Amino acid sequence: MAIIVQLAQGAQALVGHLTNPANLTQILSTVVIGIAIILILTQIAQRVNVDKNAPPEVPYWIPYLGSAIAFSVNPIKFYSDNRKKYGDVFTYTMVGRKFTVCLGVEGNNFVFNAKLADVSAEESYTPLTTPVFGKGVVYDCPNHMLMEQKKFVKWGMSNDAFRAYVPDIVEETKTYFERRWINKEGGRGDLFTAMGELIINTASRTLMGPEIRALMHESVAQLYHDLDDGFQPINMFFQWLPLPSYFRRDKAHNEMRNIFMKVIEERRANNITDKTDMLQSLMNQTYKDGTPFTDTDACHLMIALLMAGQHTSSTTATWALLFLAENPQVLQDLLDEQKEVLGSLDAPLTFDSMKNLTLLDNVIRETLRLRPPIIMILRKVLRPLAYTGTDYVIPKGNYVAASPIATQVDEKYFKNAFKFDPHRWESIVEEDTGETVDFGFGKIAGGGARNPSLPFGAGRHRCIGEAFAYVQLKTIVSTFIRMYDISLTEKGMPGSDFTKMFVQPLLPVEINYKPRK
Numbered sequence: 001m002a003i004i005v006q007l008a009q010g011a012q013a014l015v016g017h018l019t020n021p022a023n024l025t026q027i028l029s030t031v032v033i034g035i036a037i038i039l040i041l042t043q044i045a046q047r048v049n050v051d052k053n054a055p056p057e058v059p060y061w062i063p064y065l066g067s068a069i070a071f072s073v074n075p076i077k078f079y080s081d082n083r084k085k086y087g088d089v090f091t092y093t094m095v096g097r098k099f100t101v102c103l104g105v106e107g108n109n110f111v112f113n114a115k116l117a118d119v120s121a122e123e124s125y126t127p128l129t130t131p132v133f134g135k136g137v138v139y140d141c142p143n144h145m146l147m148e149q150k151k152f153v154k155w156g157m158s159n160d161a162f163r164a165y166v167p168d169i170v171e172e173t174k175t176y177f178e179r180r181w182i183n184k185e186g187g188r189g190d191l192f193t194a195m196g197e198l199i200i201n202t203a204s205r206t207l208m209g210p211e212i213r214a215l216m217h218e219s220v221a222q223l224y225h226d227l228d229d230g231f232q233p234i235n236m237f238f239q240w241l242p243l244p245s246y247f248r249r250d251k252a253h254n255e256m257r258n259i260f261m262k263v264i265e266e267r268r269a270n271n272i273t274d275k276t277d278m279l280q281s282l283m284n285q286t287y288k289d290g291t292p293f294t295d296t297d298a299c300h301l302m303i304a305l306l307m308a309g310q311h312t313s314s315t316t317a318t319w320a321l322l323f324l325a326e327n328p329q330v331l332q333d334l335l336d337e338q339k340e341v342l343g344s345l346d347a348p349l350t351f352d353s354m355k356n357l358t359l360l361d362n363v364i365r366e367t368l369r370l371r372p373p374i375i376m377i378l379r380k381v382l383r384p385l386a387y388t389g390t391d392y393v394i395p396k397g398n399y400v401a402a403s404p405i406a407t408q409v410d411e412k413y414f415k416n417a418f419k420f421d422p423h424r425w426e427s428i429v430e431e432d433t434g435e436t437v438d439f440g441f442g443k444i445a446g447g448g449a450r451n452p453s454l455p456f457g458a459g460r461h462r463c464i465g466e467a468f469a470y471v472q473l474k475t476i477v478s479t480f481i482r483m484y485d486i487s488l489t490e491k492g493m494p495g496s497d498f499t500k501m502f503v504q505p506l507l508p509v510e511i512n513y514k515p516r517k
């Protein structure tokens with residue numbers, strides 16, 4: 001009791017002290033002087049102990065935070081402004097970490113094709129990905145195991161599987177819009193929400209398996225949201241915080257794994273072997289050295305695929321349709337292409353017939369050139385790393401970053417670089433040195449990392465979902481434009497939201513639609 005009385009008296013005295021105007025002025029001036037000293041010390045610290053061989057550093061005022069605010073407002077502008085001052089290679093600080101960005105085709109090649117002994121993708125991404133995907137897969141295992149996992153996934157993405165997927169994606173798309181965008185005179189639709197739902201519905205119906213699609217309206221959609229909430233840039237920096245979203249994420253991960261596990265057990269119990277989906281392919285794999293790829297591993301890899309393909313494809317579908325709404329002539333050209341190649345707009349879309357829709361391919365390619373969902377690719381530096389052709393040595397512990405969008409919007413490679421012009425690809429011959437390399441998941445083009453457009457990355461971590469993404473996106477876009485004529489609302493094209501893990505349009509994204517006769 002005596003202690004409480006003493007504490008209360010102490011608090012009263014403190015309040016009295018603080019509210020006295022003379023003391024308040026003194027406290028405020030102390031705070032201001034304190035901040036000024038910290039800012040000056042931050043500047044001095046950046047000038048002394050400079051490693052002479054390290055790449056130039058972007059100066060900053062706020063310790064620890066560094067350039068985080070300028071970067072997250074618009075990373076593309078941040079890179080381009082600093083590139084003018086420091087060249088293709090420079091370092092910036094964000095939330096206590098140092099990032100050395102390597103721009104241009106040489107920069108892309110440097111990061112994407114860096115040696116395993118020099119850099120690690122695992123150490124960059126695992127705090128973010130492992131709690132969501134689960135243990136033992138992708139960035140929670142040695143790289144050679146990831147390479148084999150990618151091979152298992154590629155086997156589940158065969159042309160035969162794609163042939164089976166296309167009619168399912170067409171049906172899902174038609175059903176989705178026939179139930180929701182129903183105004184016969186036309187109206188406004190929430191495009192971003194529609195594409196998000198459609199991508200998850202179609203991916204679950206095809207890659208994930210019909211059992212997962214059947215659960216989509218109930219548990220899986222909510223679980224996906226909870227997993228997604230735990231997959232934000234902040235999680236890379238503050239994985240130790242006791243955030244409610246982390247608890248929801250962990251719970252969702254366990255439930256999701258249990259759902260996949262139940263499907264596997266039921267398929268095994270009923271001896272079901274005729275499915276063409278990814279789950280079936282992952283159920284029967286073994287590593288080269290005989291280590292089993294367990295059912296738990298299969299469940300975790302399925303979650304990884306679900307997460308890797310969702311935002312990347314849904315934002316691409318949204319941007320592609322926005323660009324078409326903005327460019328009615330390209331939309332008309334696409335319809336003409338379908339009539340010419342397939343005979344009519346009623347002809348069934350198939351995997352094989354869509355291969356000949358080159359303008360449609362180019363619409364997706366051009367969308368990804370201008371609006372790639374991933375604009376920064378990271379590797380942690382494991383030992384001092386000399387940057388080819390310069391005296392720079394990137395210190396151990398920094399992150400190297402590639403940003404292929406820099407070359408994708410560079411006039412040197414693409415005339416009128418910011419213009420959406422899918423026809424430009426008709427005259428672009430992509431470099432093919434004939435040289436191929438196999439990192440363990442099949443041959444890929446060896447010189448590919450110097451290609452100025454790399455929305456799917458390059459090297460050993462190159463995306464394995466590209467072929468599936470193209471099938472999914474082409475089928476959805478074709479089906480959609482057969483159903484509706486579209487135009488932009490008075491708000492025009494939305495800007496980009498760079499604060500998200502995968503860059504997306506600033507919400508809300510509405511579009512005018514009018515059903516075609």
Ligand code: HEM
Pocket residue numbers: 121146150207304305306308309310312313316368372373374377378454455456457458460461462463464465466468469
């Ligand atoms: C990796 C882009 C769709 C699965 C990557 C990387 C990029 C990328 C740039 C390289 C990351 C790095 O080097 O650090 C895209 C884009 C997509 C897309 C733009 C769609 C438009 C998909 C889909 C799947 C998928 C549909 C699976 C179904 C993966 C996986 C990796 C990956 C598993 C990790 C590979 C590794 O680290 O070795 N993706 N992706 N992606 N992607 Fe995709």
